[in-house]
Amino acid sequence: MITENQFDMVFDCQQIFKALMNALARPGHIETMAPQIEKLETDHAALLAAGLTLLDNWRSFYVCGDAPELAQELKEMTYGVPAEPEKADYVFLPRGYQNQKSIREMLESVKIGTLPEPHKSATLFIELDQLCGGPETTLTGPGINGAITVTLPEEGRQWLVERQAMAFEFPCGVELYFITPQGQIMGIPRKIKVGGTR
Amino acid sequence: METIKRNDYNFAFLDEGSKREIRRAILHAIAIPGYQVPFGSRELPIGRGWGTGGIQLTMSLIGPNDTLKVIDQGNDDSVNAVSIKRLICSTTGVETTTDTAEANIIQSRHRIPEEPLREDQVLVLQVPTPEPLRSVDAHEAVTRQLHADAEYTGIWVNLFEQLLTRGSAFKGADHPVMADDRYVMNPSPIPRYDNPKLDHAQCLYLFGAGREKKIYAVPPYTKVESLAFDDHPFEQENMEGRKCRLCGAEHVYFDEIFDPETGERYYQCSDTGYCLKRQNEQKAEKEGLR
Numbered sequence: 244m245i246t247e248n249q250f251d252m253v254f255d256c257q258q259i260f261k262a263l264m265n266a267l268a269r270p271g272h273i274e275t276m277a278p279q280i281e282k283l284e285t286d287h288a289a290l291l292a293a294g295l296t297l298l299d300n301w302r303s304f305y306v307c308g309d310a311p312e313l314a315q316e317l318k319e320m321t322y323g324v325p326a327e328p329e330k331a332d333y334v335f336l337p338r339g340y341q342n343q344k345s346i347r348e349m350l351e352s353v354k355i356g357t358l359p360e361p362h363k364s365a366t367l368f369i370e371l372d373q374l375c376g377g378p379e380t381t382l383t384g385p386g387i388n389g390a391i392t393v394t395l396p397e398e399g400r401q402w403l404v405e406r407q408a409m410a411f412e413f414p415c416g417v418e419l420y421f422i423t424p425q426g427q428i429m430g431i432p433r434k435i436k437v438g439g440t441r
Numbered sequence: 442m443e444t445i446k447r448n449d450y451n452f453a454f455l456d457e458g459s460k461r462e463i464r465r466a467i468l469h470a471i472a473i474p475g476y477q478v479p480f481g482s483r484e485l486p487i488g489r490g491w492g493t494g495g496i497q498l499t500m501s502l503i504g505p506n507d508t509l510k511v512i513d514q515g516n517d518d519s520v521n522a523v524s525i526k527r528l529i530c531s532t533t534g535v536e537t538t539t540d541t542a543e544a545n546i547i548q549s550r551h552r553i554p555e556e557p558l559r560e561d562q563v564l565v566l567q568v569p570t571p572e573p574l575r576s577v578d579a580h581e582a583v584t585r586q587l588h589a590d591a592e593y594t595g596i597w598v599n600l601f602e603q604l605l606t607r608g609s610a611f612k613g614a615d616h617p618v619m620a621d622d623r624y625v626m627n628p629s630p631i632p633r634y635d636n637p638k639l640d641h642a643q644c645l646y647l648f649g650a651g652r653e654k655k656i657y658a659v660p661p662y663t664k665v666e667s668l669a670f671d672d673h674p675f676e677q678e679n680m681e682g683r684k685c686r687l688c689g690a691e692h693v694y695f696d697e698i699f700d701p702e703t704g705e706r707y708y709q710c711s712d713t714g715y716c717l718k719r720q721n722e723q724k725a726e727k728e729g730l731r
Contacts, residue, residue, distance in 0.1 A: 252457060253451070253452050253457060254452070254504065254505065256457070256460075257460075257503075257504045258504060260464045260501075260502075261502070261504065263468060264464075264467060264468065264471065264502075264645075267468055267471045267472060267660075268471050268645045268660045268661060269560070269660075269661060296461070296464070297461060297464065297465055297468075298461075299458055299461055301462070302465070357589075358589035358590070359585045359586055359588070359589040360585070361469075361473055361476060362466075362469040362473065362476070362478045362479075364469075366468070385474050385621050385660050385662065385663040385664075386471075386660040386661055386662060386663065387662055388641075388661075388662040389662075413623065414473045414476055414589075414623065414624075416472075418468070418472050432471065432472035432473075432660075433472055433473070434472070434473075434474075434621070
């Protein structure tokens with residue numbers, strides 16, 4: 244059996260978690276998990292990698308759009324529990340999800356936690372072709388030194404604008420991760436605002 | 442004494458399911474600065490209350506290429522620090538250091554190192570009592586609701602009572618702070634001298650309470666304000682006029698050592714790694730001059 248370059252559930256998951264953690268602690272900065280993604284020979288490998296790191300039989304997930312193979316792999320490899328978006332702890336949005344639901348519909352359906360238990364909320368992993376090259380957007384909030392300018396593609400920017408327009412009462416809210424198929428990742432926690440001053 | 446063999450355990454002692462549980466809690470904690478995320482605290486070969494929250498955080502973060510520093514009240518060589526270091530090293534094989542600048546994961550009990558921490562560093566603090574509202578109400582369901590409503594009157598009353606009865610509103614250690622204008626949190630029993638280091642720091646702070654089963658965090662560049670009254674502004678311990686007897690440092694946090702025979706009081710840096718680094722630099726300078 245060839246074991247070289249096989250995805251390692253201990254060490255590769257640790258590296259991916261570090262990327263997820265750093266991305267969330269430093270919103271707007273691009274982290275990478277490319278070396279780990281290369282080991283997963285599947286479509287939507289970056290989303291799968293995030294799922295392998297966070298999911299198990301104690302957490303539920305929902306895959307939006309037409310990616311049955313991703314849902315199947317997440318279920319079989321992690322024992323994660325498939326659920327409706329209203330109940331899912333982790334929501335995966337592979338490219339093409341727009342055919343099924345709009346951004347607003349998605350944000351209206353996922354769970355946002357409660358004021359006493361805001362951690363019982365969903366984390367969304369959104370697959371984008373790239374994390375730069377779009378219009379300039381200024382972000383402010385904890386984790387950002389003053390303000391940071393990102394150039395997320397219009398679709399990514401739309402997620403941020405829509406989430407802000409929903410005006411979830413903090414501490415309720417959802418975390419957004421933007422992921423490219425190559426393994427670049429950007430985390431935008433619930434308290435990050437588009438524009439504004441600190 | 443029986444030694445732990447690397448291959449007897451999973452990498453970093455905890456099983457992968459436990460790490461996932463802790464990692465999920467860490468991500469929620471970072472997203473909501475100061476909010477205490479409950480988690481399934483695991484049994485460890487160290488009694489609860491001896492740093493198990495910090496150990497579980499470190500074990501979930503650490504990878505084979507990381508460099509670890511563990512301190513206990515600023516000291517790299519105390520029993521607690523050495524025991525924790527031995528457990529982590531024997532189950533991961535990572536390098537350890539006493540130099541704050543060399544480490545990328547620093548686990549600490551009751552101190553934040555003197556050297557400013559960088560963006561690529563994580564400071565893990567061991568927390569005995571994470572709930573600042575516990576003195577207000579003994580019930581978890583009540584304190585959770587108080588946090589939800591941002592209802593912190595009880596804490597302000599406690600501080601005011603302390604001001605009236607003891608002349609100072611400030612606690613000797615673990616003085617509560619407001620994280621990002623929303624959650625009051627206990628910064629773990631660090632001296633007030635260290636409280637300002639939490640404000641807009643470059644590094645990520647993670648707080649782990651193993652016995653109380655809570656994880657919380659302060660992300661980099663986050664506003665952290667020590668609670669104080671307008672007419673009684675926050676004050677750190679006064680370190681004026683003190684000097685380290687070993688390295689000559691001033692304006693750092695000191696340990697006081699009393700010699701009962703001579704009646705003399707000495708001061709030396711509480712952060713032993715910082716003190717040793719300064720002593721080595723001074724020695725190297727002297728040798729270079731010769």
